[in-house]
Amino acid sequence: MSANPQVRADTIIYNGPIWCGYEEGTVEALAIWQGKVLATGTREQIWSLKGDETHLINLQGRFATPGLNDAHLHLLLVGLTLDWVDATPQTAPTLDRLLNIIRDKAATVSPGAWIKARGYDQTKLDVGRHPHKSELDAVAPNNPVLLERACGHVAIFNSRAFELAGVDEKTPVPDGGLIEQRNGQLTGMVAENAQQVVLKTIPKPSTEEMIAAIEAAGKLLLSYGITSVMDAAVGQVAGFEEIRAYTLAKLQKRLPVRTWLVLLQDGQSMVQKCYEAGLVSGVGDDMLTVGAVKIFLDGSAGGRTAWMSRPYVGEDDNVGVQILQDAELAALVLDAHSKGYQLACHAIGDAAIGQLITAYEKALAAHPDPDRRHRIEHCGFSTPEQHERMRKAGIYPCPQQVFIYDFGDAYISVLGPDRALSSYPLKTWKDLGFKPATGSDSPVCDPNPYPNIYSMLTRKTCEGTVMDASERVTIEEALQVYTEYGAFSQKLEHVKGKLVPGQAADIAVFSRNMLIATPEDILKDTRCVMTLLAGEVVFERTADIRGFGELEKAQPAPRSANW
Known part of the structure; x- marks a missing residue:
């Protein structure tokens, strides 16, 4: 621990293992000041930084780490696809189930409206192949359909989508792309650079x-x-x-x-x-x-x-x-x-x-x-x-x-x-x-x-x-x-990534101590119960975490976060 003794912490986190980093290991308590880590150490050491206005967060034995960094995702696309049809293997393990989900969606939208689905994996479908354009035509004859493979590099379009894009068997294929044909007919599969030929028609x-x-x-x-x-x-x-x-x-x-x-x-x-x-x-x-x-x-x-x-x-x-x-x-x-x-x-x-x-x-x-x-x-x-x-x-x-x-x-x-x-x-x-x-x-x-x-x-x-x-x-x-x-x-290792003095007080609190849990318990029986960004609580799971209830608040929580 090293901190200015005249400074009083804005927040103190205590009473649970706090993993600060691979080399730093765990500590008993952590103090936050102006959005950054002020000090880490034993509870006794950190309590010396407590002031009359210090906010206390009692972990009650739960496990804290630096906030996780997903170093490769598509944030905007994640949000835009939240209301797309779920075509993942968990929801649609069979081709019939996948087509029925798209049929059900078509029944709820107006003719001509795009139906967008994503997440299928042909290697996990019961038929072991990609869906075909004609199969999408049968369940959504009046709507253009985009069905994205999980990877995002391959998509299946139906006939209405091709018509809107002006794509047929004579359409030139862009370099670095694929518009698949078999026996001289479009199959619906479009990959890589060629996807934009059709996607550009979507508003x-x-x-x-x-x-x-x-x-x-x-x-x-x-x-x-x-x-x-x-x-x-x-x-x-x-x-x-x-x-x-x-x-x-x-x-x-x-x-x-x-x-x-x-x-x-x-x-x-x-x-x-x-x-x-x-x-x-x-x-x-x-x-x-x-x-x-x-x-x-x-x-x-x-x-x-x-x-x-x-x-x-x-x-x-x-x-x-x-x-x-x-x-x-x-x-x-x-x-x-x-x-x-x-x-x-x-x-x-x-x-x-x-x-x-x-x-x-x-x-x-x-x-x-x-x-x-x-x-x-x-x-x-x-x-x-x-x-x-x-x-x-x-x-x-x-x-x-x-x-x-x-x-x-x-x-x-x-x-x-x-x-x-x-x-x-x-x-x-x-x-x-x-x-x-x-x-x-x-x-x-x-x-x-x-x-x-x-x-x-x-x-x-x-x-x-x-x-x-x-x-x-x-x-x-x-x-x-x-x-x-x-x-x-991201060349930001001096800003975040560890819970050490001077770095951002971005903290994730989990229901289970992952340092001693089995991999299976981490996979199946662990949840994030609180998240702090720059020292402020921005997510709190308020339901009984033993039952992993779904009541979640992804916004600043009350200052009395003492579980």
């Missing part, structure tokens, strides 16, 4: 709708103990208008979580407009920061569009989708790098990862910066040779360990065990010093952190398959990945 949300989505998504994340996020593709929905929506959300105090904005390089001049406005990496404050530039290099492994060096199982002519040619990617990376941006580019397959490393190496050679921390988003199927190149150049993987839990069995089915089991090698990356963060890629996966933590501890899929047990980490390491390493990935 864009208004600024107010985007602000409301940001607010709703942020409140959901607070209920999980997540206080910081990265929005991984700003500009994907409404271009530069999204910057306005985020800025207004912050000004109107409707931005619930600290947000690191990643600008999508997508042909809409998003990056150029931001650069001309002075919005380069690091601009902003602790609540809203311009982060990196995003470029897509390939798709998803489960959708068979991640760019691999070897073909997918059963498809000898399919190695996935290469979205950009080498020279085009190198030029885009060099341009963003020379403008001062950090880059956080999507590459899942080993071929895409190799292409991206080469582009980063060239940019860093032209304009050296030993601490730019260019990121490889996902980086699922990297190789030992690529790891050595990354380590030498200062390039960092930014994975989503929950992919092992949600999609591990799909990886085995499309790639075979020799490539799939060793994917997302967290322990290897940690041992190499990469400080890998983690995230959910929500709405690809649920932002719920417990499957993510479970995956790091066990390397088990949701079906129980073990994906290379040698890549397991301890619970302390998993929490470090979710907190300290998330901050490092």
Whole structure:
């Protein structure tokens, strides 16, 4: 403990294990002053900082950690898709069930209105294939339908949607995209860059709708103990208008979580407009920061569009989708790098990862910066040779360990065990010093952190398959990945990520001490019961947590939070 003895804490948290960080371990009590950690230590030490106006939070034995940092999700999209049709395997495990859900939705909307659904995984459907355009036509003949695969890189459209977009069998396919045909007929499947050919016909949300989505998504994340996020593709929905929506959300105090904005390089001049406005990496404050530039290099492994060096199982002519040619990617990376941006580019397959490393190496050679921390988003199927190149150049993987839990069995089915089991090698990356963060890629996966933590501890899929047990980490390491390493990935490790004096008092309180719980108990029987942002209670689960009631308040709670 070290603090100015004349200062009196605004808030003291006590009477429960408070995990401050991997190196710092646990303490008995913590003092907060002006939104930051003032001191940590024993209850006796911290009580010396108590004043007449100090707010006391009695943990009653519950477990506190730094606020979690979901280092890769799509905050705006999470909010916008909250009212979409749920097509996840949990809700729609069979094709008939999925089609019935869409039929039911069609019965409630007016003819011509878009029906939007997401979350299906063809490897988990009972039929083991993607739905077909004709099947969507049968259940929603009067409405355009968008059915997104869980990964977001593949979508199925029905005939009405194609008609609105003017798409038929003669429509040119954009480079880096796919509009599937079989026997000379459209199947409905559209992937990667080609999706925009149809998606552009869907009306864009208004600024107010985007602000409301940001607010709703942020409140959901607070209920999980997540206080910081990265929005991984700003500009994907409404271009530069999204910057306005985020800025207004912050000004109107409707931005619930600290947000690191990643600008999508997508042909809409998003990056150029931001650069001309002075919005380069690091601009902003602790609540809203311009982060990196995003470029897509390939798709998803489960959708068979991640760019691999070897073909997918059963498809000898399919190695996935290469979205950009080498020279085009190198030029885009060099341009963003020379403008001062950090880059956080999507590459899942080993071929895409190799292409991206080469582009980063060239940019860093032209304009050296030993601490730019260019990121490889996902980086699922990297190789030992690529790891050595990354380590030498200062390039960092930014994975989503929950992919092992949600999609591990799909990886085995499309790639075979020799490539799939060793994917997302967290322990290897940690041992190499990469400080890998983690995230959910929500709405690809649920932002719920417990499957993510479970995956790091066990390397088990949701079906129980073990994906290379040698890549397991301890619970302390998993929490470090979710907190300290998330901050490092955003170059904000001196602002947040640990509960140490001077850092943000962002705190998550959980119903169970995860340091001594089994992985299964963490997965199935743990809840966030309180979240603090900058020392203020912004979420409190007021129902009896033993029954995990659903009464939640994602707003400032009364100052008498003494459970």
